[in-house]
Amino acid sequence: MSSSIVVAPSLLAADFARLGEEVRAIESAGADWLHLDVMDGHFVPNISFGPAIIKALRKHTTLPFDVHLMIAPADPYLAAFADAGANHIAVHPEASPHLHRSLQAIRALGCKAGVVLNPATPIETIAWALDLIDIVMVMTVNPGFGGQAFIESQLGKIAALRTLIDSTGRPIALQVDGGITTITAPKVIAAGADTLVAGTAVFGAPDYATAIAALRGPA
Numbered sequence: 704m705s706s707s708i709v710v711a712p713s714l715l716a717a718d719f720a721r722l723g724e725e726v727r728a729i730e731s732a733g734a735d736w737l738h739l740d741v742m743d744g745h746f747v748p749n750i751s752f753g754p755a756i757i758k759a760l761r762k763h764t765t766l767p768f769d770v771h772l773m774i775a776p777a778d779p780y781l782a783a784f785a786d787a788g789a790n791h792i793a794v795h796p797e798a799s800p801h802l803h804r805s806l807q808a809i810r811a812l813g814c815k816a817g818v819v820l821n822p823a824t825p826i827e828t829i830a831w832a833l834d835l836i837d838i839v840m841v842m843t844v845n846p847g848f849g850g851q852a853f854i855e856s857q858l859g860k861i862a863a864l865r866t867l868i869d870s871t872g873r874p875i876a877l878q879v880d881g882g883i884t885t886i887t888a889p890k891v892i893a894a895g896a897d898t899l900v901a902g903t904a905v906f907g908a909p910d911y912a913t914a915i916a917a918l919r920g921p922a
Contacts, residue, residue, distance in 0.1 A: 708919045709876065709898040711736035711769050712911075714760075715751060716902030722756070723763045725906065732911035736769040736791075738880070738900045741784070743774040746798055747847030754780070754787035761788035769838075769900075771819060771880070773846050774798065778805055785812035793817025793840055796828045806835040817878070821846060822854050826863055833871050838898070839864055843891070844881030853882030858894045865895025888918045 712734050717725040726737060739757055744750040757768060767790040774780065775798035784792055792809045796818060799805040809816040817838035818829050822845060829836060841861050844851035861879060868875045879891045880900035888899055899918055908914035 707897060708892060709735040709878075710905075710915050710918050711738040711878070711898060711900045712905040712915070713738040713740060713880070713900050713902035715740045716906035718906070722760060726760055726764045726766070729905065729911055729915075730764045730766050732905075733915050734766060734905070734911075736898075737764065737766045738769045738771065739789075740771050741774055742847060746775040746795070747773040749847045754783040757784065757789065758787040767791065769793070769817075771817075771840070772798070778808060781805070781808050782812060785809075785814050789814055791815040791817055791838055793819050793838060795819045795821065795846075796824060797821070802829070803832050803835065806832060810835065819846070819880075820860070822857060826860060826867065830867070833867070833873065833875065836875055838876040838878055839868065840878040840880055840900070841896070842881050843879055843883070843887070846881075851882055853884075853887045858890060861891055861894035861896050883918065885917045889920055892920065 712729045742749045742751040768788050769791045770784050770789040771793045777794045777798045792814045794805050796802050806816040815837035818836055819840045821842050841857055843854050843857045876898045877896050878898035879896045883899050883901040884904045905914045
């Protein structure tokens with residue numbers, strides 16, 4: 704089962720003084736994607752980085768860039784992130800007045816389209832847009848800061864989404880972000896997740912390859 708689990712280390716937990724080295728290190732350690740949390744200090748109470756950093760990192764790795772936009776509005780910036788090298792762009796329904804249009808725009812830019820559900824955001828928000836969604840991400844913490852405690856109530860949401868995704872017959876990734884550790888990873892995988900975002904569990908570990916393998920679980 705572990706070979707099918709995608710691990711996407713979150714750059715937010717990396718050493719910002721040596722980002723290029725950090726990105727090359729996680730690729731060598733077996734990471735599948737690089738998760739990039741973009742925060743504007745408006746939609747979430749923190750500021751991280753923008754397209755310029757992503758563009759600068761693009762030449763350091765061949766990993767898919769999984770960009771999570773915690774910004775509002777998101778639509779005016781989609782092209783800039785695609786141009787910077789994003790392979791996937793995920794938006795929050797709350798950050799766009801027309802989610803369907805945002806997803807169409809992301810796909811028109813040649814990127815995979817993702818939607819992010821905050822802990823209190825219901826599944827019904829995306830039920831009628833699944834034909835345009837490539838990645839559904841469940842936040843198991845409130846967005847905006849790393850290192851928060853895992854919210855157990857989201858396990859039921861993950862399981863319900865697994866059923867909904869399977870009913871479509873489409874290869875939609877079910878991603879989980881927030882408080883992912885060797886303790887919580889088996890729980891979200893058991894609930895149906897196939898993609899894990901991990902920050903401190905990878906970048907805070909002494910050996911990145913061991914940490915990534917541990918999140919995937921036993922072979």
